[in-house]
Amino acid sequence: xxxxxxxxxxxxxxxxxxxxxxxxxVSTQKTEDESGNTVIVAPxxxxxxxxxxxPDPAPETRNRLREKLERMDMLQRxxxxxxxxxxxxxxxxxxxxxxxxxxxxxxxxxxCIQRGGxxxxxxxxxxxxVDKQGVEILYEMYCPLIQKxxxxxxxRRLDESLLYLRDxxxxxxxFPLNMEQERRLNNSVVPINPIKVKxxxxxxxxxxxxxxxxGVEDLNLPQRFYDKAExxxxxxxxxxxxxHYRKTIPAEEQEKxxxxxxxxxxxxxxxxxxxxRRGFDNEQ
Amino acid sequence: MVSSLAVDITPSSKxxxxxxxxxxxxxxxxxxxxxxxxxxxxxxxxxxxDDEKISSDNLRFVREVIQDKYKNKSPxxxxxxxxxxxxxxxxTKRSGVIARNIGMQHMxxxxxxxxxxxxxxxxxxxxxxxxxxxEYANSVIGAKMFKNRKPLGCLVVGxxxxxxxxxxxxxxxxxxxxxxxxxxxLARFIVTPNAALPPCTPLxxxxxxxxxxxxxxxxxxxxxxxxxxxxxxxxxxxxxxxxTKFHRRGGTIGTGRDKARVWPGQKMPGHMGxxxxxxxxxxxxxxxxxxxxxxxxxxxxxxTNSIVQIFDTILPRRKFTEAPPHPTYFPPEDGTLPQExxxxxxxxxxxxxxxxx
Numbered sequence: 001x002x003x004x005x006x007x008x009x010x011x012x013x014x015x016x017x018x019x020x021x022x023x024x025x026v027s028t029q030k031t032e033d034e035s036g037n038t039v040i041v042a043p044x045x046x047x048x049x050x051x052x053x054x055p056d057p058a059p060e061t062r063n064r065l066r067e068k069l070e071r072m073d074m075l076q077r078x079x080x081x082x083x084x085x086x087x088x089x090x091x092x093x094x095x096x097x098x099x100x101x102x103x104x105x106x107x108x109x110x111x112c113i114q115r116g117g118x119x120x121x122x123x124x125x126x127x128x129x130v131d132k133q134g135v136e137i138l139y140e141m142y143c144p145l146i147q148k149x150x151x152x153x154x155x156r157r158l159d160e161s162l163l164y165l166r167d168x169x170x171x172x173x174x175f176p177l178n179m180e181q182e183r184r185l186n187n188s189v190v191p192i193n194p195i196k197v198k199x200x201x202x203x204x205x206x207x208x209x210x211x212x213x214x215g216v217e218d219l220n221l222p223q224r225f226y227d228k229a230e231x232x233x234x235x236x237x238x239x240x241x242x243x244h245y246r247k248t249i250p251a252e253e254q255e256k257x258x259x260x261x262x263x264x265x266x267x268x269x270x271x272x273x274x275x276x277r278r279g280f281d282n283e284q
Numbered sequence: 285m286v287s288s289l290a291v292d293i294t295p296s297s298k299x300x301x302x303x304x305x306x307x308x309x310x311x312x313x314x315x316x317x318x319x320x321x322x323x324x325x326x327x328x329x330x331x332x333x334d335d336e337k338i339s340s341d342n343l344r345f346v347r348e349v350i351q352d353k354y355k356n357k358s359p360x361x362x363x364x365x366x367x368x369x370x371x372x373x374x375x376t377k378r379s380g381v382i383a384r385n386i387g388m389q390h391m392x393x394x395x396x397x398x399x400x401x402x403x404x405x406x407x408x409x410x411x412x413x414x415x416x417x418x419e420y421a422n423s424v425i426g427a428k429m430f431k432n433r434k435p436l437g438c439l440v441v442g443x444x445x446x447x448x449x450x451x452x453x454x455x456x457x458x459x460x461x462x463x464x465x466x467x468x469x470l471a472r473f474i475v476t477p478n479a480a481l482p483p484c485t486p487l488x489x490x491x492x493x494x495x496x497x498x499x500x501x502x503x504x505x506x507x508x509x510x511x512x513x514x515x516x517x518x519x520x521x522x523x524x525x526x527x528t529k530f531h532r533r534g535g536t537i538g539t540g541r542d543k544a545r546v547w548p549g550q551k552m553p554g555h556m557g558x559x560x561x562x563x564x565x566x567x568x569x570x571x572x573x574x575x576x577x578x579x580x581x582x583x584x585x586x587x588t589n590s591i592v593q594i595f596d597t598i599l600p601r602r603k604f605t606e607a608p609p610h611p612t613y614f615p616p617e618d619g620t621l622p623q624e625x626x627x628x629x630x631x632x633x634x635x636x637x638x639x640x641x
Binding site: 004060061062063065066069072073076077079080081097098099104119120121140142143144145146147201 | 386387389390392396398401405572575577587588589632633634635636637638639640641
């Protein structure tokens with residue numbers, strides 16, 4: 001009983017992300033809507049922790065019923081395997097069933113350089129340098145061949161996409177394949193790694209000077225590159241409200257979606273913690 | 285001159301295609317591919333009058349009248365069927381179903397292979413009327429269809445019940461006999477007489493069997509007026525190397541000699557899409573009885589949220605060998621609920637453990 005109470009108190013603690021540090025920190029709360037009925041509201045951090053639950057914003061392909069059925073299937077899969085919270089820049093290990101491997105399982109460790117997709121199509125790319133060869137693997141999060149997803153180091157970087165690691169010095173993408181899971185120092189806040197990566201000399205795969213990257217050291221390019229970047233830039237896009245509106249799901253809908261999945265996700269989290277705690281106690 | 289040769293190379297012969305390099309199908313060039321108006325025997329459907337200045341009291345009264353007229357009916361049980369219990373035989377043609385294509389979803393097979401499935405929502409289908417074979421053979425379409433064949437019956441099915449305010453009186457009168465709310469969509473399904481259904485019978489996702497093959501009819505995505513590269517897959521011209529204004533054009537449209545004119549059916553820019561197409565032999569991999577959803581392996585003509593029709597397949601090697609729910613599916617009499625989510629045996633169910641090879 002004491003264990004359950006302790007775990008319940010853990011869940012009541014706010015799990016804010018770095019972006020929301022300083023803002024109001026809310027946990028699961030029951031608010032009242034206009035008619036006075038209690039309505040469960042998921043914490044706002046959910047849209048960063050579980051971004052694949054939000055559908056593709058393109059209106060031509062949207063259908064509420066199909067999205068709801070897809071979310072039910074996603075929760076079913078999540079009840080079997082733990083898909084932890086991770087961000088671009090986190091170091092992860094994925095174990096996949098592979099017929100061609102000697103053990104029939106293949107484990108890969110890497111840094112998450114990009115994540116995307118919505119619903120059951122959600123994916124992420126892990127990058128590592130193995131035997132001086134850069135290797136990137138795209139994993140589909142809900143593929144049933146995946147046996148285990150571990151987050152070895154949970155952290156964020158200054159950019160949402162780390163594709164520039166392909167043009168960076170190899171030491172920035174190298175991680176030991178036998179890396180162990182690191183303990184989180186602060187359970188409530190996801191740390192941001194302010195590292196500035198050094199790129200190799202040109203030619204590069206993309207024109208990094210045009211992309212406003214924060215996590216890259218000074219590129220030291222001739223001035224003509226920066227002039228052309230300015231010419232080609234679209235500084236008015238940050239004022240284009242309709243563009244951003246069309247690219248995102250409105251906040252009211254997001255709240256509805258996460259309220260729907262929230263209680264099930266919490267239950268799954270609780271069960272896993274109990275199982276872990278029980279396993280730990282049994283060992284002792 | 286052409287027919288005097290030893291090999292027959294008239295445009296309709298097979299040798300024509302072997303002899304000449306171009307493979308354009310010119311015989312269908314004169315057939316009209318799409319219309320924007322309904323057939324002449326259809327009644328006017330949508331309400332043409334503007335919103336009159338009706339007072340709120342009158343509006344409330346109209347709504348009450350509608351509610352009284354179309355009071356909810358209890359679901360039809362199998363025992364209430366007006367016709368005798370008929371036997372299924374391999375030559376039976378069952379009714380089809382009107383559904384909406386609500387999108388696509390990934391699923392995985394038991395060996396880990398990913399498949400793309402189209403999610404089809406079976407709308408609130410009800411049988412409106414049954415036209416027996418002799419009567420249907422006298423109609424315009426029926427006469428054409430059964431010119432030298434034995435005639436079959438026709439089942440008119442409707443879906444998507446709507447407020448009668450939207451439709452004209454003539455259209456609403458089509459549903460007076462049945463006493464149902466007027467349906468937005470109507471479809472005809474050709475059935476053998478032993479698969480006839482009485483009016484007001486509901487058709488649901490249970491009409492289909494897991495693992496069966498279906499044909500889906502729909503209207504393809506409307507691309508509008510399109511150029512020759514997108515419409516016919518022409519290669520166009522070089523993007524650079526000095527090409528002057530020739531990047532996505534068709535090029536030559538004929539020789540100067542043969543016939544000395546442009547042949548009918550020459551591929552040119554024009555309207556693309558919005559055409560009737562069937563995707564045949566699609567396998568049903570999952571049925572959700574609670575939400576009336578059918579998951580079909582493969583793609584279906586038409587964009588998301590468009591209406592399609594689903595029938596049992598006509599492909600000879602994928603037809604039924606065992607009797608399906610004939611003439612349609614009825615919930616069990618003793619009130620037991622059917623299994624909510626039925627999966628095909630080849631599919632990996634999401635709640636089951638991860639696959640290990």
